[in-house]
Amino acid sequence: MSELYQLVNSQKGKATAIVGMTKNVGKTVTLNSLVKEYEMSGTALGLVSAGYDGERFDRLTLKEKPRIYAPRGAIVATAQACFNAAEADLELIEVSSFSTPLGPVCLARVKKAGLVELAGPGSVSGLKDLIEKMISFGAGHVLVDGAINRIASASPQVTDASILASGASLGPTMDDVIKKTVFRRALLITPLLNDQAMYKAAREGLEKGNAVLLHREGSGFHADPVTGMIPLLAGAQLIGMCNEETSALVFGGALVDNILQDVMDLYENPPLIIVNDATRLFISPEIYYRFLGKGGEIAVLEQFNLLAVTLNPTDPCGRGYDPQMFLNRMEEAVKPCPVFDLVYQEQTVL
Amino acid sequence: MDLDLTKVKTYGDTLNDGALQVSFTLPVPAGDEAKEAARQIALKMGLEAPAVTKMADLGAGFTFFVLYGKCTHTVDYSKIKIPKQQQKVLSFKEVNALIKNKLGRKVAVVAACTGSDAHTVGIDAIINMKGYKGEYGLERYSEIDAYNLGSQVPNDELLARAVELNADAILVSQVVTQKNIHLENLTELIELAEAEGLRDRVLMICGGPRISHELAIELGYDAGFGAGTLPYHVASYIAAELVRREKNGK
Ligand code: B12
Numbered sequence: 001m002s003e004l005y006q007l008v009n010s011q012k013g014k015a016t017a018i019v020g021m022t023k024n025v026g027k028t029v030t031l032n033s034l035v036k037e038y039e040m041s042g043t044a045l046g047l048v049s050a051g052y053d054g055e056r057f058d059r060l061t062l063k064e065k066p067r068i069y070a071p072r073g074a075i076v077a078t079a080q081a082c083f084n085a086a087e088a089d090l091e092l093i094e095v096s097s098f099s100t101p102l103g104p105v106c107l108a109r110v111k112k113a114g115l116v117e118l119a120g121p122g123s124v125s126g127l128k129d130l131i132e133k134m135i136s137f138g139a140g141h142v143l144v145d146g147a148i149n150r151i152a153s154a155s156p157q158v159t160d161a162s163i164l165a166s167g168a169s170l171g172p173t174m175d176d177v178i179k180k181t182v183f184r185r186a187l188l189i190t191p192l193l194n195d196q197a198m199y200k201a202a203r204e205g206l207e208k209g210n211a212v213l214l215h216r217e218g219s220g221f222h223a224d225p226v227t228g229m230i231p232l233l234a235g236a237q238l239i240g241m242c243n244e245e246t247s248a249l250v251f252g253g254a255l256v257d258n259i260l261q262d263v264m265d266l267y268e269n270p271p272l273i274i275v276n277d278a279t280r281l282f283i284s285p286e287i288y289y290r291f292l293g294k295g296g297e298i299a300v301l302e303q304f305n306l307l308a309v310t311l312n313p314t315d316p317c318g319r320g321y322d323p324q325m326f327l328n329r330m331e332e333a334v335k336p337c338p339v340f341d342l343v344y345q346e347q348t349v350l
Numbered sequence: 351m352d353l354d355l356t357k358v359k360t361y362g363d364t365l366n367d368g369a370l371q372v373s374f375t376l377p378v379p380a381g382d383e384a385k386e387a388a389r390q391i392a393l394k395m396g397l398e399a400p401a402v403t404k405m406a407d408l409g410a411g412f413t414f415f416v417l418y419g420k421c422t423h424t425v426d427y428s429k430i431k432i433p434k435q436q437q438k439v440l441s442f443k444e445v446n447a448l449i450k451n452k453l454g455r456k457v458a459v460v461a462a463c464t465g466s467d468a469h470t471v472g473i474d475a476i477i478n479m480k481g482y483k484g485e486y487g488l489e490r491y492s493e494i495d496a497y498n499l500g501s502q503v504p505n506d507e508l509l510a511r512a513v514e515l516n517a518d519a520i521l522v523s524q525v526v527t528q529k530n531i532h533l534e535n536l537t538e539l540i541e542l543a544e545a546e547g548l549r550d551r552v553l554m555i556c557g558g559p560r561i562s563h564e565l566a567i568e569l570g571y572d573a574g575f576g577a578g579t580l581p582y583h584v585a586s587y588i589a590a591e592l593v594r595r596e597k598n599g600k
Pocket residue numbers: 466467468469470471472473475476482521522523524525526527528555556557558559560574575576577578579580584
């Protein structure tokens with residue numbers, strides 16, 4: 001049993017997301033490794049992709065890609081055309097209402113193991129719905145393969161835990177790859193808001209508006225909700241309303257550079273920034289670290305559960321790193337988060 | 351000889367003769383040595399009995415070759431399965447009629463070249479009144495209100511405008527190079543739309559010379575259109591998908 005599998009399997013949740021820092025960092029290798037372990041353990045898996053996985057060649061680089069093996073008994077969700085073309089023997093359970101250019105996403109049970117291409121629904125709400133369905137049809141756990149650098153499928157509203165895949169194709173040097181991975185992890189592990197009264201006020205405020213201003217009032221907080229056309233615009237309005245007594249700014253949607261920049265321009269000691277979860281943070285490293293440098297803090301209402309980082313030391317379009325050195329350096333940089341190079345570690349065990 | 355679909359071979363004159371033609375350039379001057387070099391390359395490629403049928407001097411020490419040879423490989427055609435797109439295409443008139451009869455309201459679309467991309471010819475071909483290759487652009491459709499925001503539009507601005515204009519669809523154009531920057535600009539728009547709770551409210555469509563429906567699925571878009579797209583391909587998709595979603599009640 002691999003350590004990664006034990007980590008995933010020790011979680012109570014229904015679904016685990018595998019997300020990547022960019023293309024070609026080994027998301028599908030990580031998925032396949034877990035699929036094999038689940039197959040040996042006898043647990044029926046649910047398999048779905050946040051994008052499109054398992055095709056033979058990369059659509060842009062034309063290089064060969066790892067394919068997806070679906071074990072017998074697994075439940076897969078994939079577009080109709082992929083269902084029809086699967087090498088595995090699939091039995092249709094249900095045609096969902098989510099459409100793709102390759103036909104509606106179908107739920108199917110694997111009768112005979114084999115390769116499948118997974119083309120998922122475009123939206124996170126679609127993924128959420130399909131995960132529920134796969135569980136109801138008997139999947140013991142669902143694995144959600146990520147797409148490119150998208151992480152919305154790892155939102156705590158969709159999946160219970162996540163694995164972050166990183167690798168050589170992320171940047172020109174090992175230092176750069178490590179720096180970018182460290183930054184992404186820093187955002188993902190943004191802490192849960194631990195002030196109960198503030199938490200309650202933020203939640204209640206977000207029910208009435210897209211962004212909320214919190215001021216201390218007695219032993220609790222007074223919430224001023226703002227309803228903009230979209231949360232981003234409501235957030236921009238908040239900036240005009242803050243004052244010296246403001247305790248926290250709550251953003252119901254995305255938090256972008258401009259907003260954080262405006263907050264820093266206004267305050268010497270910025271108030272607490274609250275977002276729903278870490279997938280709502282769209283901030284560049286420069287702005288983020290400057291904000292922290294000013295004593296700024298960000299908290300989330302729902303915690304992201306990052307289980308591990310996996311590494312691919314080679315870039316299919318170029319350079320590769322010494323796997324042991326890469327592993328050691330990444331481990332050091334993201335401590336105490338476990339780091340795996342599944343291919344290399346399997347080879348060295350043998 | 352009967353055709354065996356489990357062992358398909360290249361065809362020249364008679365079935366299963368394996369004949370094929372290749373052409374390439376070598377950086378050496380034309381002559382007997384160059385011809386032999388070309389033949390050896392073909393042998394190394396696995397061709398049987400390669401013969402140079404044309405050698406042309408390109409000047410500056412380069413030579414172009416055409417060779418015939420025999421391929422020894424076969425493929426099992428019967429086992430090939432390719433996931434295929436499933437979409438009906440309607441004409442200009444049919445699209446307008448469908449929107450009018452089935453939706454009973456005008457459709458709003460917002461288009462832009464996003465991020466650092468300034469290649470506007472493609473999106474203009476789809477949107478502009480006069481259209482492309484003799485096919486009217488979306489602006490000409492009586493039942494579509496099309497807004498073209500131009501080039502280098504930031505993703506957050508595009509989303510805000512789309513909501514303001516109550517758009518049914520967002521159309522993004524990107525030239526997508528080998529580098530990941532364009533791809534990541536496309537995925538950022540989707541992630542922002544998810545974070546803002548807008549993803550299920552609008553159709554998200556991307557297009558550009560390297561984009562396909564399959565890549566669009568990977569990027570998280572509802573559809574993607576590549577080279578050779580005509581405006582009515584896009585209009586049909588939008589109209590049919592909006593009608594389908596309305597029927598499904600979402
Ligand atoms: C014209 C042109 C320019 C013009 C653009 C002017 C303008 N206002 O658009 C200028 C000179 C500004 C330019 C600049 C650059 N360009 Co230029 N340019 C071209 C060129 C010659 C033609 C592109 C074109 O207009 N095609 C015609 C349209 C109709 O085709 P299309 O874009 O594919 O659109 C169709 C479909 O793709 C689809 N579609 C497109 N978008 C959308 C969107 C939606 C929603 C839908 C549904 C469909 C859809 O429908 C369209 C109609 O069928 C191409 C080379 C070529 N021959 O293709 C290079 C090319 C695109 N450029 C290229 C490059 C590298 C650049 C520069 C980076 C060069 C530089 N080093 O500065 C800059 C970048 C500028 C920037 N910031 O974006 C490369 C891209 C390389 C790649 N793919 O990896 C190309 C391919 C040239 C090359 N071979 O190197 N360029």
